Amino acid sequence: xxxxxxxxxxxxxxxxxxxxxxxxxxxxxxxxxxxxxxxxxxxxxxxxxxxxxxxxxxxxxxxxxxxxxxxxxxxxxxxxxxxxxxxxxxxxxxxxxxxxxxxxxxxxxx
Amino acid sequence: xxxxxxxxxxxxxxxxxxxxxxxxxxxxxxxxxxxxxxxxxxxxxxxxxxxxxxxxxxxxxxxxxxxxxxxxxxxxxxxxxxxxxxxxxxxxxxxxxxxxxxxxxxxxxxxxxxxxxxxxxxxxxxxxxxxxxxxxxxxxxxxxx
Numbered sequence: 301x302x303x304x305x306x307x308x309x310x311x312x313x314x315x316x317x318x319x320x321x322x323x324x325x326x327x328x329x330x331x332x333x334x335x336x337x338x339x340x341x342x343x344x345x346x347x348x349x350x351x352x353x354x355x356x357x358x359x360x361x362x363x364x365x366x367x368x369x370x371x372x373x374x375x376x377x378x379x380x381x382x383x384x385x386x387x388x389x390x391x392x393x394x395x396x397x398x399x400x401x402x403x404x405x406x407x408x409x410x
Numbered sequence: 411x412x413x414x415x416x417x418x419x420x421x422x423x424x425x426x427x428x429x430x431x432x433x434x435x436x437x438x439x440x441x442x443x444x445x446x447x448x449x450x451x452x453x454x455x456x457x458x459x460x461x462x463x464x465x466x467x468x469x470x471x472x473x474x475x476x477x478x479x480x481x482x483x484x485x486x487x488x489x490x491x492x493x494x495x496x497x498x499x500x501x502x503x504x505x506x507x508x509x510x511x512x513x514x515x516x517x518x519x520x521x522x523x524x525x526x527x528x529x530x531x532x533x534x535x536x537x538x539x540x541x542x543x544x545x546x547x548x549x550x551x552x553x554x555x
Contacts, residue, residue: 313515319463320505325542327466327501329549330473331494334485341482343553348474350552357474361467368464375457380441399471406475 308370308393315367322360354407362400369396459504462497509534 333339347353369392377385444450473481484490512534513527 316463316504316508319467319501320508321538321541322545323463323466323501324498324505325545326470327494327498328542329546330469330485331491331498333546333550335491339550339553341485342478344485344549345478345481347549347553353552354474357470361470364463364467368460368467371457371460372464375454375460378444378457380439399468403471403474406471410475 308366308389311363311366311396312370313367315363315365315370318360319364319367323364326360358403358407361403362396365396365399366393369393456503456507459500459507462500463504466497466501505538509538 329339329344334341334344348357373385373388373392376388381388444454473484476484510531513530516530518525518530
């Protein structure tokens with residue numbers, strides 16, 4: 301697992317950057333602009349059917365999942381679960397991979 | 411000289427083939443070590459933003475999986491709307507700490523002079539603001555309904 305650390309770290313790093321750039325703005329959209337009526341929910345629903353919007357959302361969902369997985373793994377290890385690090389790693393990264401597969405399925409076929 | 415190296419003994423025995431493993435003493439660290447000092451608490455707060463980043467990514471996934479009625483119902487549900495506030499605070503804190511650390515990862519030189527870390531961080535903060543405004547405006551323009 302140690303030899304793959306750079307790969308997980310790269311995904312963590314890219315995912316953290318994507319989340320940092322996009323998420324605060326997207327949270328303002330889904331939590332403020334839409335509920336207040338400034339952006340109509342039906343309009344947003346139609347917009348996210350567009351392939352380009354879906355492509356951006358694929359990277360905007362999958363990469364932050366890897367960011368979260370990596371950081372949650374190391375944070376739990378630091379919080380006294382160091383001896384379970386390998387299990388934590390498998391659980392967290394498998395979760396991110398599953399989330400990525402789910403987002404491919406949802407974005408491509410739903 | 412070797413006296414000044416803390417793990418010199420362990421190192422030597424490992425290199426010698428380690429016929430019997432030298433028991434190493436690990437000082438027990440309580441799981442709440444991060445509560446002890448202010449900077450540790452801020453560090454742990456930053457690490458915990460990852461939970462909120464993950465939750466919001468999954469929320470986006472749910473929004474894309476459901477039909478139009480559920481989509482609208484979710485975005486107008488008062489509990490869902492209220493939960494956006496703590497998520498926004500934590501994810502924005504992630505962004506602040508993330509871009510503040512960028513100069514430690516990206517070190518740029520102009521000739522023999524290092525480009526100011528503050529300039530690199532500042533450029534990222536400016537880009538963050540521009541991207542945020544662009545995202546909101548693009549969604550607004552293309553979501554006329």
